[in-house]
Amino acid sequence: QVQLQQSGPGLVRPSETLSLTCTVSGASISNDYWSWIRQPPGKGLEWIAYMYYSGSTNYNPSLRSRVTISVDPSNDQLSLKLSSVTAADTAVYYCARLLGTAMMDYFDLWGHGTLVTVSS
Amino acid sequence: SFELTQDPAVSVALAQTVRITCQGDSLRTYYASWYQQKPGQAPILVIYGKNKRPSGIPDRFSGSTSGNTASLTITGAQAEDEADYYCHSRDNSGNHVIFGGGTKLTVL
Numbered sequence: 308q309v310q311l312q313q314s315g316p317g318l319v320r321p322s323e324t325l326s327l328t329c330t331v332s333g334a335s336i337s338n339d340y341w342s343w344i345r346q347p348p349g350k351g352l353e354w355i356a357y358m359y360y361s362g363s364t365n366y367n368p369s370l371r372s373r374v375t376i377s378v379d380p381s382n383d384q385l386s387l388k389l390s391s392v393t394a395a396d397t398a399v400y401y402c403a404r405l406l407g408t409a410m411m412d413y414f415d416l417w418g419h420g421t422l423v424t425v426s427s
Numbered sequence: 428s429f430e431l432t433q434d435p436a437v438s439v440a441l442a443q444t445v446r447i448t449c450q451g452d453s454l455r456t457y458y459a460s461w462y463q464q465k466p467g468q469a470p471i472l473v474i475y476g477k478n479k480r481p482s483g484i485p486d487r488f489s490g491s492t493s494g495n496t497a498s499l500t501i502t503g504a505q506a507e508d509e510a511d512y513y514c515h516s517r518d519n520s521g522n523h524v525i526f527g528g529g530t531k532l533t534v535l
Contacts, residue, residue: 414460
């Protein structure tokens with residue numbers, strides 16, 4: 308059974324960098340695309356970025372300048388760094404596996420979510 | 428703003444059929460996938476591709492596309508189907524992932 312276990316601080320101070328890790332168990336991170344998605348309280352889903360283990364990445368244009376996503380195949384881990392955070396970055400952050408073809412893709416597995424609050 | 432447009436809220440009587448729609452130009456090219464999210468939980472995939480259901484998703488959930496509109500249909504809605512539903516596809520360029528704004532489904 309494939310599981311995504313998220314870890315990272317739940318509180319980040321304004322202007323600092325948010326850092327989260329997602330550990331994949333039951334599968335290898337080296338086979339698929341992996342993504343970060345967030346959801347502000349009471350609002351909808353927002354895609355942040357996705358990455359293939361080999362290094363190919365794709366970012367939400369609205370967040371690209373502040374986001375770094377990386378994969379560590381040796382530990383089956385996906386990481387997210389979001390710099391210069393503000394209160395608007397307060398959200399539940401999810402990691403997810405992205406599967407699909409050229410004409411469709413879908414997030415078939417999701418982490419449990421990590422609520423990150425930006426506050427001093 | 429979203430390039431995929433969903434009605435904010437829809438209601439259905441118990442055991443009746445409901446259709447939740449998602450509109451966007453990119454749906455003429457890319458299939459939508461659909462996610463169910465209950466309060467305090469992560470989203471789960473319910474429909475993807477032309478009309479595919481992941482293992483464990485009841486067959487009362489189905490998907491279709493016509494022109495620029497993708498639809499999620501629940502035939503015989505149950506109380507446990509009350510949730511938020513999100514569509515997902517690509518933007519018009521095909522380069523980026525986008526989500527609809529979500530539809531809150533109430534089962535009466």
